Structure formats: C-alpha cells, structure tokens
Amino acid sequence: MEARAAGSGRAGYNEALLHKTILVGDSGVGKTSLLVQFDQGKFIPGSFSATVGIGFTNKVVAVDGVKVKLQIWDTAGQERFRSVTHAYYRDAQALLLLYDITSKMSFDNIRAWLTEIHEYAQKDVVIMLLGNKADVSSERAVRTEDGASLAREYGVPFMETSAKTGMNVELAFLAIAKELKQRAVQPPDEPRFQIHDYIESQKKKSSCCAFA
Numbered sequence: 001m002e003a004r005a006a007g008s009g010r011a012g013y014n015e016a017l018l019h020k021t022i023l024v025g026d027s028g029v030g031k032t033s034l035l036v037q038f039d040q041g042k043f044i045p046g047s048f049s050a051t052v053g054i055g056f057t058n059k060v061v062a063v064d065g066v067k068v069k070l071q072i073w074d075t076a077g078q079e080r081f082r083s084v085t086h087a088y089y090r091d092a093q094a095l096l097l098l099y100d101i102t103s104k105m106s107f108d109n110i111r112a113w114l115t116e117i118h119e120y121a122q123k124d125v126v127i128m129l130l131g132n133k134a135d136v137s138s139e140r141a142v143r144t145e146d147g148a149s150l151a152r153e154y155g156v157p158f159m160e161t162s163a164k165t166g167m168n169v170e171l172a173f174l175a176i177a178k179e180l181k182q183r184a185v186q187p188p189d190e191p192r193f194q195i196h197d198y199i200e201s202q203k204k205k206s207s208c209c210a211f212a
C-alpha cells in the first residue's frame, strides 16, 4: 500500500498529548493492515502492495477520560527504505515491532530490528513486540512461547495480533496510549501504570485463544 498522510497532522489544542508511534518490521508482516484495522476497523484482503517510504495516520483515543492523539507512522519494511525510516525513530515515543507468525525469518530478524531501534530511537521509547497474522494458525512457524520469551529477554510487552480478525489490535494501541498518557500527565505520587500488567489483565479478560 502506498504510504499516506491521513489526518490533519497538526497537534491542535492537545499538543501535550500528541504521541508519535511507529510501526516497524519486515516487509509483509502486516504493518499497514494493522493500522487500517485500528483506524477503520476493516481488513482489505487481496494482493500485497508494499509501502513506499513512510506516512502517518492520526487517531484519537480516550484514555481514562483524557483524549490522546496517536500519530501513527507506517514505515516501509523493505531494506531499501531503511535509511529514510531511521530518521523518524528519533522523535518516536513508541514503537510497535511486528513479525509474522507464519514467517520464521521475520521473527529471526526481530533482534536486528531491536538493535536498530536501540541505535536510532530515544532511550525511553516504549517498545511492544507483536506476532501478527495469528489467524493463520495452519501456517504457524513461530510458537507463541518463543515470541513471549524473546519479549521477556528484551523486557518488552508482547502479544499476538490479527489485522484480519482485529484480535488484540485495539488492545495493542490502547496499551501504548495508556502508557504514553501516564508518562505525560501522571502525578508523581500515584503508582506508575504497568503496561505489562495491563496487557496481561486484558488478555485474561478476553475470551480469545491466542495466548496459550
């Protein structure tokens, strides 16, 4: 899909709560599809058209009664666009790093992605690991526990998602929005929001099956 620049792109009155989030991961893992599912609640099946360059979509979500505007940047996973996308890491407050559960290679490349992220992004950037295409269980090449174990190793939250069915898509972005909002407005004497705990509690609430 061609990268697009939807939304106004202006921070407006909620400037303090505008947060840049970037989707990264190998080409074809489902970054654009995940964003379209979150933004428009739909999945466009059919032939794969790789993102060219980078573009963003603004999405406002309500977190505990506070409006948080996520500016979500969809990057091209192809190697030839890497130098372009690196430049955007620096301003990002959050990074959603995707692999495709049907592609072992996309999972094996996660370590290299994390190295790049640590090189180019801010030290305190919120990183979340997502194993996408969880609906294609018949072609699974990466076990859920391997995703969870890699995430533990790097100390980042993890979940499996499906841009097709919508499974955990909202949860992933909402958890990011909650974390960023807390960082921005939380009074120092209140207990810190724990993104790991939040995700685990939401997973338990969900009747869905992807976290065996």
Ligand SMILES: Nc1nc2c(ncn2[C@@H]2O[C@H](COP(=O)(O)OP(=O)(O)OP(=O)(O)O)[C@@H](O)[C@H]2O)c(=O)[nH]1
Pocket (backbone or CB within 6 Å): 001, 025, 026, 027, 028, 029, 030, 031, 032, 033, 034, 044, 045, 046, 047, 048, 049, 050, 051, 052, 075, 076, 077, 078, 132, 133, 134, 135, 136, 161, 162, 163, 164, 165
């Ligand atoms: N079954 C299934 N297919 C998916 C899912 N997410 C994406 N796809 C398909 O995978 C292909 C690639 O999806 P994209 O969203 O374009 O992948 P991308 O990561 O944005 O790729 P680049 O733009 O090249 O970086 C498309 O054919 C999608 O329809 C999913 O959760 N389930």
